[in-house]
Amino acid sequence: MRYMAAYDMMETLRNTNAWLGATARTMGSYPATALMPLPMFKMLAAWGEVTERSFGRMNVKPDWNLAAIPGDDQLDHPVEVETTVKGDFGDLIHFKVQGRDAMQRRILLVAPMSGHYATLLRSTVTSLLPDADVWITDWHNARDIPVSAGKFDVEDYTLYLVDFMKALGPDINVIAVCQPAPLTLAATALLAEQDPDAQPRTLTLIGGPIDPDAAATDVTDFGRRVTMGQLEHSMIQRVGFLYAGVGRKVYPGLLQLSSFISMNAEKHGQAMRDQIIAVANGTASDHDKHNKFYDEYLSVMDMTAEFYLSTVERIFKGLEIAQNRFVVDGHQVDIGKITSVAVKTVEGGKDDISAPGQCVAALDMLTGLPDDKKASYIEPEAGHYGIFAGGSWRRNIRPLVLDFIDANSGINKPVRRKPKLKAVKAIKDDMPEALDTNGTIAI
Structure with missing residues (x-):
């Protein structure tokens, strides 16, 4: 109480x-x-x-509120958000562009579960929709999930990703943004071992802490200083009587928000x-x-206590992904089993959340993957937010990611077209330029 x-x-x-x-x-x-x-x-x-x-x-959970997509037929095609896979802790949703033929590129965006809703990637979705069919992981606010639904930790998160990838089929291209990058890498390795035919064609990891020890930040320093007992005592609370998840242990969104704001008060x-x-x-x-x-x-969500604590203990403190000894449902995942999925890492030179070096460490772990299926890129002037949603993403990173997908997914010729002026304006209006290089949202 x-x-x-x-x-x-x-x-x-x-x-x-x-x-x-x-x-x-x-x-x-x-x-x-x-x-x-x-x-x-x-x-x-x-x-x-x-x-x-x-x-x-x-x-409040923000709306997607996506503008219509201009098509080659000179018509604007409305975007409908539909649920492809429904789960207690998160859904797989599809941005269906009405009246448009299926695109050659099929992309799954893995959104962070780090205090903000998946709508944090709205501008990322907007920038990809003209050239691809896009799905995204829509994680639920833990305060709204009854205790009867059970637990949700890093292993459950990984298994959700496995199910989502299986549902979309082997011609999907996965882009994991920030926090979920190590777990998405583990999910891909699990598929490589247990269901190779369901593996994605490509995997792009953007600013994720694959090896938090590769480069120190305030986030990693905090993880080293604090004990798990201190974290649980100071950060974990039980949902109050106002919500369906009454009694569930969570890391409250309001508490997370206070931490975010204090970093750039x-x-x-x-x-x-x-x-x-x-x-x-x-x-x-x-x-x-x-x-x-x-x-x-300011729109924040609660995350389950077990997910928050297991992320800190196993990903940051225990380095289970970095040291290739992550266990899911009793099975030890071997990153080296990935042999056919092309993998690209993207980092920001001014990223103070996942510093350069943390994400590219994934390539050294891929011992079974040929070098010609590995790629990396660092955007020198980009901060954490800019590498997936700012001007650096739009101008430099997005074209490189799409070219990487095309080169490794069986598409014979580039299908990316220059966005029409209306689409470009929608993308620019969706993201303040002042935050392009030094975004302040911590993921």
Whole structure:
């Protein structure tokens, strides 16, 4: 009950701040205040609007809200989100472009389970849809999953990926973004041993901690300093009575968000101050760059306690993937069994979450894979966010990844076409340029 009280207290604080914001916005915008043209009323209303929106977003799962895709037939094709495989802890969803023929490229995006929803990769999806059929892993908020559904740790996550890959067939190309990179590598190796015909054609690992010890960051340093007992005592709480997962042990999204913000507290504080002034001056809008970014950034989800703790203990502390001794469902996975899946790693030169060296370490582990099926790339000026969703991704990394897929998936000629102006605008509008090289979302 002590941990449930802590969970409810955080939710109460969130509700209270949202209510204070709404109250301030209402009081500052009373028509009668126009009789006294004092700047403080505008500032009060602006502070209230920004505060209400910020704390309100923390409890909301964002919509995909994808624009229609221009086709070669000169028509715009709407995008429908449909579920391909449904699971207790996550679904496999497909972005079906209505009225468009099946594409030669078929891509599975493996989204992180690290505090944010899969919609964090919205701009990545948007950039790939004109040239590929795209699926993505849509992980569920742990607070909404009843305790009766059981546990969900790194082994269960890996088995989910195996099932998703089997469902999509061997002509799929997998792109794992950040946190799931080591587990996606393990899932591919498990398929190589147990069901070779279901292996994907290519595997692209973007900014993932395959070997956290290869290059130190604040994340790896924290993992070394803290004990598992300290983590469980300070980070784990039980879901309160408001949600279907009441009693489930989780690493709360609100607690994760406080950690994210503390990593760049000054930058976030300045961004909020600038937005308040913009609202007061009437220069802000509902879909400006600030709101587009923070509507996503502040929307957080709980992750199961066992997944969080097993990730820290087995991936970061125990280095089970890095040392090729990861066990799934009683079976030790051998990364060296991957012999036919082409593997590419992508890293950012300014990535302070998964530093250069951590991801490319995967290639040395692939002892059974020919060198001509291995590739690596480092984007010198890209931060963690920029390597999968910013300008570096759009301009440099995305074309290289698609070329890698084409070269290793049996496609005889490149099918990538230059996006039409409307599609380019949709991609650019979806991601603030200010965050292209030094994104602040920690995955």
